[in-house]
Amino acid sequence: MTMTQAITKWGIKAAGAAGAGMLLYDAHKEGKRISTIYKNRKNSEAALDWFDNTRNLHQPSHVNMTLKDKLFNWEITNNLRGFINGGIGYVKGFAGMMFSDAVPWGLSAAALLTKGPSVTSKGTAAKVSGAALGAYALYAFVKNVCGFGVSQNP
Numbered sequence: 215m216t217m218t219q220a221i222t223k224w225g226i227k228a229a230g231a232a233g234a235g236m237l238l239y240d241a242h243k244e245g246k247r248i249s250t251i252y253k254n255r256k257n258s259e260a261a262l263d264w265f266d267n268t269r270n271l272h273q274p275s276h277v278n279m280t281l282k283d284k285l286f287n288w289e290i291t292n293n294l295r296g297f298i299n300g301g302i303g304y305v306k307g308f309a310g311m312m313f314s315d316a317v318p319w320g321l322s323a324a325a326l327l328t329k330g331p332s333v334t335s336k337g338t339a340a341k342v343s344g345a346a347l348g349a350y351a352l353y354a355f356v357k358n359v360c361g362f363g364v365s366q367n368p
Contacts, residue, residue: 223330223337226344230325233318233347241311248307253300264289318354321347 268282289295312319324343331337356362 219331219337222344223340226325226330226337226340229344229347230322230327233322233351234326237312237315237318237322240315241308244311245304245306245308248310249300249303252303252306253296256299257296260295261290318347318350321350 264286268279268286271278271282321343325340325347328340328343329337330340357364
């Protein structure tokens with residue numbers, strides 16, 4: 215294997231690893247963001263039900279009223295519901311981001327998993343996937359970072 219082939223092979227593998235790493239990082243951050251939103255939304259929806267329960271007495275009873283208020287305070291400070299909803303939100307955000315980035319995932323996987331150039335192989339699949347990943351990265355930078363081709367309507 216020549217030096218150029220080795221550099222090409224490891225450059226393609228590095229690009230694939232960098233692409234997969236960036237996609238995982240984005241998916242993780244989106245999972246955290248959706249987790250917070252989902253947890254807060256579900257807690258606020260449940261808080262209204264908890265509060266309504268404290269305001270409705272089927273028969274006048276100071277003991278029942280006091281117990282309902284204590285139950286409401288326990289529900290507000292209980293973290294189990296938020297913990298579960300946070301996990302559900304994280305999975306939704308992470309999975310949603312993974313599916314929305316299918317093209318770069320495929321290109322990154324192809325760059326990592328195809329055989330690079332060597333003495334016995336030209337490594338055409340690796341070169342094509344590496345070039346396609348580079349082209350997609352350039353396209354994503356121009357569109358998503360520089361804002362070209364994106365509508366600026368308020």
